[in-house]
Amino acid sequence: MGEQRRSVAIHVPVLARVEGEGALDLRIDDGAITELRLRIFEPPRFFEKFLEGRHYTEIPDMVARICGICPVAYQVTAAQALETLFDVELSPWTRAMRRVFYCGEWIQSHSLHIHLLAAPDFFGCGNAIDLARIAPDEVRRGLRIQALGNELMDLFGARSVHPVGVRIGGFHAAPPLARVRELREKLRAALPDAEALVRWTAGIALPQDDQAFVSVATRHPQDYAIEHGDIAASDGLLISPSAFGDHFAERQAPFSTALFSSYHGQPYLVGPLARLNLSHDRLPPGIQALLAETGLALPSRNLFHSLVARAVEIRLALHDALRLLDDYRVPESPWVPVVPRAGVAIGCTEAPRGLLWQRYEMDSEGCVVSARIVPPTSQNQARIEEDLRLSLLEFGLDRPDDALRLHCEKVIRNYDPCISCATHFLRLNVERP
Amino acid sequence: MNVPGTPKPRVAVHKFSSCDGCQLAFLNLGEELLRLAERVDLVHFAEAGPLDPDTDADIAFVEGSMSTPEDLERIRRIREHSRMLVAIGACATAGGIQALRNDADAAGWAAAIYSHPEAIASLAHSTPIASHVKVDFELWGCPVSGRQILAVVNALLLGVGPRDNGDKVCTECKRNGYPCVMVSRGIACMGPVTRAGCGALCPGLGRDCYGCYGPVENANTDALAAQFALQGLDPQAVVRRFRSINSQAPVFLAAANKAGRRRDG
C-alpha cells in the first residue's frame, strides 16, 4: 500500500436515490481519511416554530407535511402524544385501525426503498428502470406491494400522501365493510409475494460487513413495536418515551443544517435493522421460521442486512393488517370526543426509517406553546458517518475514485435517509441568553 | 402519440424546499411508471436515480419553494434549459406550508435558533417559482396526484395545452353526492373557496376541507369568513383557516390579514 499513497478528494454534490437533498465530502490524504462529512443542505422549514399557536385539531394535517413518504408516522405520533395528555380512552377499534393504517405506510415506504432506491445498487444498475430490464418480475412485484401499501393508507385517509383521515380521538370516518373485504383478499393474495420478496433479498449477494453499534428502537411486551412501545437499546436500556431526553442528546454540526443525535455520547442506529435486532422475538412464529430459513443470524452487525429487514417487516405488516382486519366491523363511532388540557404531550412510534419522538407543550385552550420533533434520519446521522469511515477502511482506500464513491452511496442508502425530515428540528439549537 | 423515429420527449423532475410528496406522484404510479419511462426520457430525477440537472428538457416538473439564495440561481438555470416548466404542488405554486414563516420575523428566527446561523443560508421568505421565473403551467395541490401529473404529460405529448380546473371543491362534493358538512353539521369548511381537483376527499370522510388545493379563482373569502364567524369561530380561528398550507396565495393572505385586523381592532 505504501507505494500507492495518494490524495483524493471526492465530492458527491447530489446524492441520488435518497429522499431530499444531501451531499458527501470525502478527503483521503496519504492513505488516511482526513475529512468525511455527510452534508444536508435542505433548507430548514421551521415546522416546530410555526406549529406554535396552532390548535390541536390542526396538528395531524400540519405535521404530515414534514415528510411525503412517512406522513402517517408524523400523524399517528402526534395523535398518540395529544391523546395521552388529554387522557382520551381510545376505542379498541381505533387502536387496531391505527396499527393497520401504519402497516400500510411501512409496506409502501419499505417497498419503495427496496425496489426503487436500494436494489439497483446490488445489480449494477443506475436506477429501477434499468433494474426492471434485468429483473422485470421482481420490480413489478415490488411496485404491486408498494401499491397495496398505498391502498391501505388510502382506506383510512382517502389518499396515501398526506392522508386526511386521522383526528385526535380516532379517525374521521370508518371504511365500509365491502371495501375492507375487498382489500383483505388483496392482502391475502400478496402474502406469497412478500415471502418471495424476503427470499429474494436474502439471496442477493450483499457486501459483508461487521461493525459494533448500539441499536435503538421501541419495544412492546407482545407486538413487534410499531405504533406503541417503550424505548429499548441493545445494551439493555428500557425507558419510557418521556425519559428520552435523559439519555439522548443532539448537537448541531457547523457545516450542516441537521443535528447529530447521540446516545450516552455515542452514535446509534435506528430503523429496520435496529428493530429486527431488538424485537425479532416478537415476530409471529411463521415469520420467525421464514427468517431462520434465510440463514440471517440476529442480531446482525452488517448494515446491508437492512434490505432483508425491510422485506421481513413488509411480511409482518401484511400479516398484522390481515389479522386486525379479520373480523372487521364498522364501529358505532370512529372517534371519541376530546377535551384539551394544558401540559406536556409526548409521543413515540416507529416510523419506517426508525424511532420518531415528538413533544408538545399545550395550553388550556388546546393550542401549541412549543413543539419539538426528533425524526429518525437525524438520529442516524452520526452513525452514517461512523459507518462510512469504517466501511471505507474495510473496502480499501486505494480503490479507484468511482468505486469509492459508489460504495459510499450504497452505505448511505442502507439507512434510507430521508433528508427532507432531517432538517426541521434545528430548533434544538436554540441558544438562550 | 409519438411518431416512430422521433426522439422521445425529455422530462426532468427538480426538487427545491419541500416534503418530496409531489414527486411521489411519479414514484407511486406503479406499472404506469415503467410505461411512462418507455414513452419519455427521464433525464433528471434525483430521487429516482438519473442525475443531470443542467441538461435540456422538454418538460421540467418543479417541486418545492424558493428558500435559499442558491435556489434562485438554480431555478434560473432550469428555466434556461427547459421548454416547458410546470410547477407542481403548493410549495411550488404558493410557497407551501413553510411560507408560514413569511408572516413571522424570519431573520430573527434564524438568528435566534441556530448556533451556527452561517450554515443556514435561508431567505427570509419562502416563495413560489413564478415569483422568480416564467412558469408555463401550475398544478395546485398538497400533494398533486398522479392523475394530475399524467394528464399534463399526456396533454403535452399530444401537443395541446393542459387544462386547469376552475371549479371549487363544493362542485365535486355535489357531483359525488356527499352531504355538506357545513350545512348538516356546522363544520367550518374551506371548500367554497378552494380549487377542485382532489375529488372532495375531506367532505367524503365527513370532515372539513382545509384548503390544500389553494384558492379557486374568484373566491369569495369575505362571504366565507362571515359564515365562519356566524358559526362561532373567533377571529383568531378564522385567521388560522386561511393561514395554512397555502398561506401566501394572495387571496388567502388577504383574507387572513382582514380577519386578523378584526381580531386586533
Ligand code: SF4
Ligand atoms: S406541495 Fe405539499 S406534498 Fe407537495 S412537496 Fe409541498 S408539502 Fe409536499
Ligand code: SF4
Ligand atoms: S362540505 Fe364543504 S366543500 Fe362540500 S359542499 Fe359543503 S362547504 Fe362545499
Ligand code: SF4
Ligand atoms: S377536500 Fe380540501 S383539504 Fe381535503 S384534500 Fe381536497 S382540497 Fe385538500
